[in-house]
């Protein structure tokens with residue numbers, strides 16, 4: 001009999017697949033209430049309230065799977081779960097419509113002062129002049145993060161006659177055109193939107209995305225909305241811009257700390273809030289609970305799961321053989337993503353030599369995960385990478401070729417974007433490790449690890465020396481250097497590695513050199 005702990009409140013109807021299963025016993029209690037029995041549970045189902053920490057995972061010694069009835073898994077220590085061999089699944093699209101509708105409701109409430117007017121009428125006032133609002137019609141809505149929720153919101157905004165501007169590193173021209181929105185840079189969104197709403201996950205890239213600098217670039221009188229995750233809009237900066245009147249109004253469903261009992265934001269009349277209600281509809285809760293219940297049951301019964309966000313389903317033996325290429329693939333994907341910072345439509349992977357005899361689809365997924373994780377968040381991995389890539393309109397293919405690389409094994413990747421393409425080659429040498437041996441037709445040889453600087457430059461005397469001098473002047477120690485060129489005096493590349501990351505100011509200084517064509521930092 002499998003023991004399943006449902007630790008947060010969940011739709012009873014949605015739990016029916018588990019309740020109906022003859023081999024499952026469900027306990028619906030908070031973690032604190034079953035502290036002594038934690039070691040008995042095979043599965044744990046949560047929403048966002050229960051924090052699935054490393055310590056909780058350690059105490060749940062029989063745990064095999066965690067099911068998150070919702071999208072964000074920021075309340076689950078996925079790395080710790082992965083290390084312990086615990087599968088984490090979520091319900092990625094069950095609450096999309098509810099959250100998009102909630103965001104829309106917040107937007108309408110914000111520009112028409114509905115919450116403030118409600119409170120006023122309830123206090124027996126009848127003050128029509130105090131709540132004159134604005135129409136949504138004809139306004140520009142900037143959507144940052146154009147995944148499931150962002151796209152659903154865009155459809156609704158267009159139906160209201162709004163101009164929709166969208167920023168998402170994954171948005172390709174094709175996808176934008178299909179949905180009828182305008183893909184643009186974040187700078188365009190900041191400068192031209194009347195209302196800006198964020199729909200990204202909370203990652204190290206999106207934390208504070210709307211902070212002191214970026215809010216300062218918005219139109220005076222802008223409205224801001226966050227129904228994604230607290231922290232994407234920096235609360236301290238937001239308070240400053242509310243105080244100086246730059247931001248006209250804010251709608252928040254989520255906060256850096258929830259509940260936000262001590263937050264100064266609650267003191268502003270033009271900040272409207274809900275207590276993380278985006279997904280709180282009967283429909284969404286039924287959807288997400290049903291999705292995770294079915295998946296958990298499948299998993300416990302030994303059937304495949306489709307929405308796992310951490311573990312690959314490989315046998316240990318096969319995994320050991322693939323492991324070195326798996327790692328190499330992930331790093332190559334990550335390098336490509338960081339070098340090619342523009343929308344990508346196609347990723348073509350070619351395998352040559354001994355690696356081609358292995359189950360390459362796993363390496364492909366690992367490579368995609370490396371590529372996507374540099375853009376999405378840490379929850380994209382080899383299990384869901386293919387699905388996420390397709391959702392983002394990125395096609396990928398793999399080809400097995402006869403070995404013409406000159407190496408015992410070789411993985412080549414060609415990435416095609418809207419305006420540019422990028423190529424990289426890697427190999428794994430037994431007892432020696434992984435090497436990147438080609439970039440865009442340049443032969444090179446470096447270990448993909450640490451902090452790297454990829455510089456394209458003219459092959460002229462003194463360029464390498466000048467770079468070295470500036471780094472030296474800033475007390476930056478170069479750990480390794482690799483250079484490559486195709487012909488004397490033509491285009492050349494440098495790959496430098498460091499023990500620590502380089503600051504923006506230094507990169508800007510290097511970029512200003514005449515013979516430097518481009519610079520990319522790569523953090524592996």
Ligand SMILES: NC(=O)c1ccc[n+]([C@@H]2O[C@H](COP(=O)([O-])OP(=O)(O)OC[C@H]3O[C@@H](n4cnc5c(N)ncnc54)[C@H](O)[C@@H]3O)[C@@H](O)[C@H]2O)c1
Nearest residue numbers: 072099145146147148149168170199200201227228278279
């Ligand atoms: N308020 C709620 O109750 C509630 C409910 C559901 C989801 N959420 C939050 O909403 C978020 C979005 O959900 P979704 O289902 O649309 O996820 P999604 O993965 O479909 O979409 C997220 C999008 O953000 C984009 N993105 C990532 N980094 C970016 C960056 N730096 N700049 C711009 N775009 C970036 C990704 O490319 C992706 O398209 C979730 O991560 C979750 O945290 C909140």
Ligand SMILES: O=C(O)CC[C@@H](O)C(=O)O
Nearest residue numbers: 047048070071072279280
């Ligand atoms: O469980 C909830 O209600 C919140 C869910 C939401 O934040 C999510 O990420 O799916």
